[in-house]
Amino acid sequence: MKERIERLKKLTYIPQNEIAWLIEQAELSVKQQEIIEENKCQQDVTVHQFRQAQxxxxxxxxxxxxxxxxxxxxxxxxNFAIQVAQNELEGAAE
Structure with a gap:
């Protein structure tokens, strides 16, 4: 990919198929960035939930x-009340 980019930098005229490739790469990069951001948000939520659980x-x-x-x-x-009651019962029986 780096080689292709370097080759494109040297061109004064960029063919249509190369422009399409560049656009495709840019769109892919944007999608990857969105995925990274979503994963970071999910990670932040998970960390918060873990800390709350702790x-x-x-x-x-x-x-x-x-x-x-x-x-x-x-x-x-x-136990004390039972002992007192037992003592009273024993005292009453005598």
Missing amino acids: KDIQHLSGDRKRYKQALEKIITNL
Whole structure:
């Protein structure tokens, strides 16, 4: 391709078929640039979605930790309440 372009630069008259080739190459270049831009946009969207997913995971992990701690406190309180009730039942039975 470079050779063909260099040859065309040297010509004072450019044949019609060579002009058609140049136009074809220019159109191809424009299409390739559009594809590159579209791919870049899609990549940017994907990166944004990935980062958002990471934030969501961190948030959910924090929620999970808080829920687990709260559940552990409830279980501890229930165990204490059960123990108190058992002690009262044993005291009443004596």
